[in-house]
Amino acid sequence: MSTLATPPQAPSAGKPTKLVDMSWDPITRIVGSLGIYTKIDFDARTVAQCHSTSSIFRGYSIFMKGKDPRDAHFITSRICGICGDNHATCANYAQNMAFGVKPPPLAEWIINLGEAAEYMFDHNIYQDNLVGVDFCEQMVKETNPSVLALAERTPCPNANIHKFKTIADIMRALNPFTGEFYREALVMSRLAREMFCLMEGRHVHPSTLYPGGVGTVPTIQLFTDYLIRLMKYVEFMKKVVPLHDDLFDFFYQALPGYEKVGERRILLGCWGSFNNPDVCDYTYKNMAQWGRSMFVTPGVIVDGKLITTDLVDINLNIRILLGSSFYDDWEEGEQFVKADPLGNPIDKRHPWNQTTTPRPQKRNFDGKYSWVMSPRWLDQRTNQNLALDTGGGPLARLWTTALAGLVDMGYVKATGLSVKIYLPKTTSMPEVEFEWKIPKWSNAIERDRARTYFQAYSAAAALYFVEKALAELHAGNTKTWTEFKVPEEAIGCGFHEAVRGVLSHHVVIRKGKIANYHPYPPTPWNASPRDQYGTPGPYEDAIQNTPIFEENGPDKFKGVDIMRAVRSFDPCLPCGVHMYVGAGKTLEVRHVPMFGAQK
């Protein structure tokens, strides 16, 4: 058993510890099959340890070899059923670099509008139809009846805006299917997907995205149809942001110490989103410059400090480690890329040089236990391979954007300490400015809160993109696609933000075909198992630190605090994850009891 980077915070450390095995497999209300195996110290009310492992292998990097590089975005979209379009977009970015093609500006605005709608849809359905259930009346009643009682007595500070009088009213509205806000959110998720389909054709595997641009027909009607729906979403946001602020602030107030739930060291990565066609030419040598012009700033944050915003720097230091994964090592394998186009050496453990060779075997938590590899980011200052997390996506995006202070598009402004989001007047509500401020912790509640603010960010950004797109159209620039030729030999990389965080695609083209292709979505970063140095992945250490606030003992334990910690990362696991905890002093094996009569 490898040692933990961060020992669990046990208030009763020193006393003999009785650990109880608790398992939840699968974790529902996420995308993909996630299981959690924990050992819980009920005396100390804390999670002792855990491991993470995945249950599905499909082999994209293997079956893409030898295929036409133009097919990459169609194929890789199928990696993910909720953010497939993020993959298609990222693949297009990598193709554009490899093919040496720059799409017309109008195409970029159309893609940005599509991707903004994806964030609006996905965060919305995930937050209020999946995560929200962990905060709903039914769940809180079953896990923390005293918290529900307090919620009944606690008036909402923003009741005049969202119309829910008490916190318990919000919780009731979040009850699955019967709750009024749950159903409203579901309907809004459809409206946002209509906006998406206007720009990218179909959700979730787009039909109109291509290397070189889009097939979408740019008309006045297209942007009008989008804008009218967007304004309804903007009005919805004016209610949703204060509603979630009330709900999340209440948990800090009702359960002192709740900031520890899902807390980990502040190690955040964001690869940037929304290219700016005025600057972005897709060349590698200009990548640092056009990366910084993105409308969500790329960056790496270590212990609260922004240490880089340079996409070249970000690219060069990605390392794919093994240690607990069901694959053969590739140290002896082929080195596809020795140096990047700027002459910087490319490491053997970089995605450009990775060779994927699966070796299916029995699951062994003391050895190999996962289909997920361990992506890390090498901090050159300390020579440490950091297990960055994405904060579920929005936390890292807002944090890097705020600190970098580069984004200013009228509707959204980064200040260096915060991000200001301006929403204009809508049918029944006046103009509003929201301000997301850098929080004290990287924890479950702040990941969830950032998600809501990023919905508003995306809506505000979309308002700007509509203006830019219409300006192109009004000027008569209706081209949406640039012709290209597939080169015989090329390399390319794409950087984007999938809904739940960092996304990169690396391609090597030889003889006009794909010789190597490695996509790295956010979940391998967040859900990675222990690497060869024993460093646990982000879920693993975030869960290990989680104190238990649930009022139930082992017999009726639902693990809601653990669920909130895991779901705050927005797990998206078509390559599932399981978690398991190491050996304790005494071990009592119990499975979580069946709960409630079948409905």
Added chain:
Amino acid sequence: MSSDAAGTTAPYGRKTQREPGVKEVHVLWITAGLGCDGDSVSITAATQPSIEDLLLGAIPGLPKVHLHNPVLAYENGDEFMKFWYEAAEGRLDPFILVVEGSIPNETIKKEGYWAALGTDKTTGQPITTCTWIDRLAPKALAIVTAGTCSAYGGIHAMEGNPTGCMGLADYLGWDWKSKAGLPIVNVPGCPVQPDNFMETLLYLLYQISGLAPMIPLDDQLRPKWLFEQTVHEGCDRAGYYEQGDFTLQYGSPKCLVKLGCWGPVVNCNVPKRGWMNGIGGCPNVGGICIGCTMPGFPDKFMPFMDEPPGAKLSTSAVAVYGRTIRALRSFTHASLNKEPKWRHKGANLNTGYKPSTYQEESSK
């Protein structure tokens, strides 16, 4: 007012409403094939009917529906898996099994697993998806595949794949019948078109309730009414094809066949139905059809961005005819774009009417 037990004096409204043959039905939805959960996500976009329409009883005549889908479930872990164990033991009855994701071949290797759901309590090893299908298929009233992966193998069954995966009918056998005598029902699409799936599920619920006859399926086990037409037959750009007007640039409203659209030979209703709420789609909104509903997907359509070999001949053939038609139509078209010449200002009336009561003698 009372009604007698035989129901002959059933109150107004009830006379046309029969109690469903089955009072409650469970829908067990396994997402643990080799997939992406995109079909589960897709159905949350459906509105005809919506998921909440089915679950909250918004459609008359149907049994109460209990959905067990990992993406949407309230329960976690064992509380969720309870339904699967009960179904495998025949204690959750009746149920419809929905399968999402292609079925891996677990027999091509010595150990380990390609796809699994839950853990075997005795061995501590994951329970493979194939094991679940083996346990549940004999007990299911019907099995529906959601999306092309589970229907025919799809993207993960592409040439060169390491898992040997396949469609459900390849795994269970194309002649497989449920205990109620239903064949596998395939609703392909990558992902499945939201309303196509929900409408099929609705049909099966009607059938189970005794309100509809056996679901009509074609030889690929697709609902006939959804898949009997081709993309091209429902495409609003087919008019350009008829006139031999093909674009070589993305972003044009014209026919996309020369860019790689396979619409003329693909069974799918998306251009007609749109993607959701009539919005979006594929060739109708500027995206080439890559044949994602078809058993031959993806290999037989790749590389996607080249003109289909068969289209070269057919587009050349239609070009001569189409150009002629287009030229002839352009004359008619130009004429129709002009108003009749009697619509004008001035003292003259040229409409053909000869007024006898109000026009000056001199202007006649």
